[in-house]
Structure formats: C-alpha cells, structure tokens
Amino acid sequence: MTYDASEFPPFAVTVDLAVLTLREGKLCALVITRGEDPFRGKPALPGGFVHISESTDAAAVRELAEETGVRTFPGHVEQLATYSTPDRDPRMRVVSVAYVAFAPDMPEPVAGTDAADATWLALGDLPDDLAFDHRTILDDAIERVRSKLEYTTLATQFVGATFTLRELQTVYETVWxxxxxxxxxxxxxxxxxxxxRPVDGETVATGTRGRHAQLYRAGEATTLHPPILRW
Incomplete structure (x- = not known):
C-alpha cells in the first residue's frame, strides 16, 4: 500500500504546563495573561508549540525555564495527559500534551515571549474562564497531585531538603x-x-515556649505502604 501524506493533514503539537507550588499557606498555580491572539488578554496556563526538532519532554523543560525563570526546575515534573478535542484551538487542529510540575518556594514568575503577564494564583482565586481547555487541564493536574500524595512520597517535593513533620503536615492539609x-x-x-528519616542532632526552634522540633529529610521510599488516604 502506497502512503499518501495528503490524506493526513498536518496538525500542531503543544505542551501546556500546570505548575503548582505552596505560597503563604495556599496551593497556587502559575497563570499567564495571553499577549497574543487567540484569547488575547485572557488567563491561561503557560506553554507553547513543540519545535520540530524536540520531544514534548524537551519542550516542557524549555517552557518551564522560560515561564518560571528557573533554568533547572527544582521539583517534580511528569506528563499528565493528552488533550485532543478537534476544536480546542480556534487557529487550527492542535493536540496538547500537558504536564504537571510542583516544587517548593518558587520565585516570582517571568512572563514568556507570548505572555503579557505571569503570576501565582491561589486555587480559590482562579478564574473559571481560562483560555482553550486550560481549566480542565488544571483541574486534572490538581487531582493528579492530590491523589499521588496518597500513595507516593511526593509530598516531600513541596518542602525543603530538611523539614519538620509539621511542615510536611501543612503540605497535606493545604493540598487536600x-x-x-x-x-x-x-x-x-x-x-x-x-x-x-530524622537528621541526627538537627532541630529547629518552633517558637512555642522554647521548644524545638526534630528535622527530617526524605527517605529512599517512593511509594507509601500503607498509603495515607484522604478523609
């Protein structure tokens, strides 16, 4: 059978990034304001087109660096899902490979080339009318993170290299x-x-009657047995 490329019209591939962090005791997402059509002036997730010479993973890493201002992202990144509804982008047929990323203490974001602004927004402040299908992507990403905290050790990605159990508890309470x-x-x-794992001899003052709390670091486990389930 002879392959006829004209029977398969070309389409574009993008990556969209649901980037999450904890700021001032709230779970926050990175949101940009689009500087170009379509949806100029509308809030959206950061992302962009995949270059012909790069993989979607490489494009996600590049976009993360451009949108966060951090050359090497300090947290966890994983592919979320593929979004391919035919009319999701008014310009042409565009398939998006979405990623979820989260890390502690993220800096103020830097707007990328096609964004007019970029900011961290607490979940309660997020608008429902994100551009494209980005609200669906973000909701899926939030649920992915919430569920992964049940059966993996990824909660430690939201704290520093050493942390107290109270700081780790705050991650669960805030995300869930x-x-x-x-x-x-x-x-x-x-x-x-x-x-x-406890850090031998390392404590930190809690500010409560001169008490000190033991410092811990992440262990070697990657999954939780038994899981820590949401109520």
Whole structure:
C-alpha cells in the first residue's frame, strides 16, 4: 500500500504546563495573561508549540525555564495527559500534551515571549474562564497531585531538603484542604517505612515556649505502604 501524506493533514503539537507550588499557606498555580491572539488578554496556563526538532519532554523543560525563570526546575515534573478535542484551538487542529510540575518556594514568575503577564494564583482565586481547555487541564493536574500524595512520597517535593513533620503536615492539609490531628499524622508518617528519616542532632526552634522540633529529610521510599488516604 502506497502512503499518501495528503490524506493526513498536518496538525500542531503543544505542551501546556500546570505548575503548582505552596505560597503563604495556599496551593497556587502559575497563570499567564495571553499577549497574543487567540484569547488575547485572557488567563491561561503557560506553554507553547513543540519545535520540530524536540520531544514534548524537551519542550516542557524549555517552557518551564522560560515561564518560571528557573533554568533547572527544582521539583517534580511528569506528563499528565493528552488533550485532543478537534476544536480546542480556534487557529487550527492542535493536540496538547500537558504536564504537571510542583516544587517548593518558587520565585516570582517571568512572563514568556507570548505572555503579557505571569503570576501565582491561589486555587480559590482562579478564574473559571481560562483560555482553550486550560481549566480542565488544571483541574486534572490538581487531582493528579492530590491523589499521588496518597500513595507516593511526593509530598516531600513541596518542602525543603530538611523539614519538620509539621511542615510536611501543612503540605497535606493545604493540598487536600483538610485538617489533620497532629498526633495521628505523626503516627502515620513515622509508621510508613522509609518515608522520612530524622537528621541526627538537627532541630529547629518552633517558637512555642522554647521548644524545638526534630528535622527530617526524605527517605529512599517512593511509594507509601500503607498509603495515607484522604478523609
């Protein structure tokens, strides 16, 4: 059978990035204001077209650096899903490969080449009318992160190299929008093999009656047995 390229019209591939971090006790997403048509002036997720000579993974890394101002992203990045509804982009047929990324203490963002502005927005402040199908992508990304905290150790990506159990608990409470009993959370974390490891002799003042809290670092485990489930 002879291959006829004209039977398969070309289409573009983009990457869209749902970048999450914790800021001032809130789960926040990186949102840009589009500087070009379509949807000029509308809020959107950062992203861009995949160059002909690069993979989608390479494009995601490039866009992350352009939109966050950080050359080497300090957190976790993974492919989320592919979005291919035929009319999702008014310009032409565009298929998007979306990624979710999260890291602690992210700096103020730097607007990329096609963005008029870039900012961190708390989930409660996010508009519903994001450009394209970006609200669906962002909602899927948030659920991905929430579910992965149940059965993986990725919560440690939201804190520094060393952290207290209270700081780790704050990650779960903020991402899941729940409140945990401190003793119960401590028991769950320390009862999970190699989730965290104490840093010998390292404590930090808590500001409460001169008390100090033990510092921990991430263990070698990548999955949680048993999982820490949402209520």
């Amino acid at each position: 929008d729940v409140t945990w009993d401190r003793a119960n959370f401590r028991r769950k974390v320390l009862g999970t093999p190699d989730f965290v």
